[in-house]
Amino acid sequence: MDSKVTYNDLVIIGAGLAGLMAAVWASRLRLDARILDDKVERIQYGRADGLHVRTLEILDSFGMANAINQRAYQLREICSWNPDPDDDCKIQRTERIRAKEEERGRSCQLGIHQGFIEQNFIDFIQREGRIHIERNTKTKSLQLEDALMADHTAHPICLRIERTAGNGNTADEVRTPHEEIIKARYLIGADGGHSWTRDQIGLRIDGGKTKVHFGVLDIVPITDFPDIRVSCSIHSTKTGSTMTFPREDRLVRFYVPLAETGSEGDDFDTSKVTPEMIAEKASQILFPFDRGNRVFLVGDAIHTHSPTMGAGMNVSMQDSYNLVWKLGQVIKGVAQPGILDTYNDERQSVARRLIEMDREMCEFYEKGAGSDAHNYDEFYERFRTFLSGVGVEYGPNALVVPAREDDLWDSKPCTDLDSSRCRRRHSRRSLASRISIGQRLPSFLVLNHAEANIVHAHSMLPADGRWCQLVLAGVISKPAQMARLKTLCERLDADSSNLRTYTPEGDKANSVIEVLTIHAAPRRKVELFGLPELLRPFDPELGYDYWRCYANNNEGEEGDFDDAYAKWGVDKDEGCLLVIRPDQYVSLLCRLQEVEEVKQFFSTILVPHKRRKTIAAALEA
């Protein structure tokens, strides 16, 4: 039987959390993408349940946070229970720890079952109507044509799939042949711990398993234990250790360490583990996250860990969030294929830290009631920033130009993707002393200049695949600062500017790079129409754009929003210019006058629209 052959830019294998997140991004970016899953329907509940601050921010960037926030359990307190020294048959509360995650972001940690999040993703994909989740679809073989791998306009991936009957979509069954061959430019393996994709590209994860096995149990407990509705770390002399985490709908999850198994060999004595040993071990078991920048692994397909971290859902979704905007830009010809290197670079280092912390956490529970257990606050504090996801820091690499202590710029600008040469360029940390380059932009409440409406800075940066030049314009009610802003805007708008170089003719000027402003003048002293038109551009159909200029709340005098400049450590008389990636991470920080540096940055990663036409022609040929 001759199979039908179809050509697609992107194929996602697996419609679990990581795969669905990839499909959500692909749908939003209007990619020619497909998502396949061998099961009949989504899992009902799923094993994961903890949702961290950064993950909620990501969901919010797709407009999905409200529904989840409304349903989820919110973690506000963690209690530590230990044996009563007077009677070790009993346990007593030794610590209450306030879960301070909300200070790091806009939310606290949530407890919600994986199935609910997946349903939100499915609803999103169906509402946008561009991608159809192909269930009951098995992958049969995967071949890579080596000769085509370097040509990013080619389709080097050959995937043979087979759809069995009974996927519930009758119209689809009739139209779709039984077997199909997909030629794809890129492939994402989101097919879980026993990843078929991973096997096909010759990777095998075998080490890295801890000796401790955890049992996870979701129940509606009927108990008079007073801390049942907060998260607890419980050590008891008689019955061992337990961790609890409350959930939505009266549920509580219990993590119980089970008997050890000797999978790592008998000479592995956990009492002798040092941090160095853990780090060494972790690096041994980490495989590359991609194959030739054409096949990418996300989620459980590439990293595993115990359930104690509550990290499962988060790291998986964040893998896909990190990857797909880059793929989208390369597929569309907006960015150079070299940026795909950063996926492995950025996510592997996250996975490494996750594995380290996971081992440490497991040991904590394995050890039982000891001295550590009585300082749970200190112990937990070490994990907090990383686990919440807001402490994740990327780079230096092609997409992140880090700060240097001495704040000097190298005179010789970087002109290509060679990272050893790029490292000579630096962001100016002192301009925004509390913004970390390579971390996501911390979000504070700012005021829309035209509507006087209070919004989170992140709401200005929705997940739409665009870069952002964020102009922190300073006190523009002062004539000198306004003059500086006008000069900046002239340069941003010049023929040779980033906006003109990378935006295809006929597209809106902000279709590749958005320009947003937050000024620090008293709002009453600035008229929107006194600003350069670039900052409140005109569209013949829609009128002026009133949603690109915002005001800071200087010294908190103007109402119920933030002095974001102070919180970001930005001088109001100086201001600064930030380049922000489509995933809200900060790439570059420089002076308002340093437009050249921004141009240099983009020149190493984006493709001028004139060259893009050539690529498009090659693709069609």
Add this chain to the structure above:
Amino acid sequence: MDSKVTYNDLVIIGAGLAGLMAAVWASRLRLDARILDDKVERIQYGRADGLHVRTLEILDSFGMANAINQRAYQLREICSWNPDPDDDCKIQRTERIRAKEEERGRSCQLGIHQGFIEQNFIDFIQREGRIHIERNTKTKSLQLEDALMADHTAHPICLRIERTAGNGNTADEVRTPHEEIIKARYLIGADGGHSWTRDQIGLRIDGGKTKVHFGVLDIVPITDFPDIRVSCSIHSTKTGSTMTFPREDRLVRFYVPLAETGSEGDDFDTSKVTPEMIAEKASQILFPFDRGNRVFLVGDAIHTHSPTMGAGMNVSMQDSYNLVWKLGQVIKGVAQPGILDTYNDERQSVARRLIEMDREMCEFYEKGAGSDAHNYDEFYERFRTFLSGVGVEYGPNALVVPAREDDLWDSKPCTDLDSSRCRRRHSRRSLASRISIGQRLPSFLVLNHAEANIVHAHSMLPADGRWCQLVLAGVISKPAQMARLKTLCERLDADSSNLRTYTPEGDKANSVIEVLTIHAAPRRKVELFGLPELLRPFDPELGYDYWRCYANNNEGEEGDFDDAYAKWGVDKDEGCLLVIRPDQYVSLLCRLQEVEEVKQFFSTILVPHKRRKTIAAALEA
């Protein structure tokens, strides 16, 4: 042709905003209710667009606020523009006024089209699946059997309806006969300004029209007028007056006064209008909101006003919100039919104030650029509290026991519904000096004792038809105060208590009256299981109820929630006991020791469950 005859407890005529809100309540209360509409589908947009603070609280009590908040325009600023004194061909901004509604509630005023709210109501009703919106259904005749009107177990309403084909629901069409007679216990006329129901019961609204007619225009303006995205009051010498109000999706609504018409007679000189004249006029045109406590009019069917107030949606929905929980309690036999009197009493006074303010607002725009126009802030301030809806005050009546200045109780308790006698009882205002009896309970952020989660006090009071005894228990870490609380709980839980008297045997103890606690002890000094079981009751299936006990943030020391006691004016060493209606209005305020007063209050309005059985038997006969 013999028509089918059906018996229903409640029929709602009209599926606009007021009717749908009534149906939402009826669905939530599981009433045997129907809603009829003569149109094929809901209006697409609708004329109303302003949503005030109190209305959003009401929507939130049904879990609908988030979706609306996410979509709507948020009003944060109002600007006043007037002729330039140097060149009256020009106008200039003379004032900026911060829209301070959020200080009165949890939100600001919103701009969102009526159709969106209606769709949320329709979705809610369909999701609950208990009530089907019967469209294409015409009302043909309405008769009231006078002999049955006084018997609230009878069905004195005889409504003949006719359903035409093509309502899109095929299964339904087949099953339903063409004509039907509904015998109903209660009827709500929510059929708009030209209300058929109103005509049938012999009411005619004819006066009360202002001479000024407003044109209302929704457009996406393309303009460089700088304040187009805030609400403006504009007076120009050359082109008259305009009011603007921005909306969702780039829309802006313009209110333009058109030519006057002489409908009120030529001797009505608006320049000579005094407040007294307006009040007199208003009272003349107000008709009773009900007929014999069996047929009720809500929304535009009973009050009309100009669009300038942005009050249309709000007052209509609030009518239904006020009415239907009372109807529900009477239909179920929980409350005495006499409480239905309070609907006319409470909503007519609101309508009266609305008409007064509406006239004042119309005159303001009619007068044009004058001295008033330059003090828009002062002018608007007079309207603010009432318009936001949070200033609405009900009673004194059977459901509201007001405060008296001298704070003394009459020694002789009230024993029936005769309002002249009830007025001898009083709430003790000094116990909660900033809570107004007869207004809705102001909501602040409190901490759930078991989960340490921060929630709004209103979230403890969802729209589920239950009364609430809110125990502000004070500093219960002090033994004397804890003893007082225990005594209170013993009395609340005694055989002769409200909970036992009014809750049917076999039902959960809180099915009619909920008991909620907010204590003012440091949370760490109180264990949930040290509280009387009434405040964290046990259910054999669900376990303990962790969502009924909350903590206050004394002096704001414990985190990011409120010192609600201070904001309510409650002494932390004294505490108090509040009775709150199912619509969140405060009925009664007394000391923790004064359980007898609460019993007296409920005895005049509720029906003991033992007597209810007799009524149920009569209904079945």
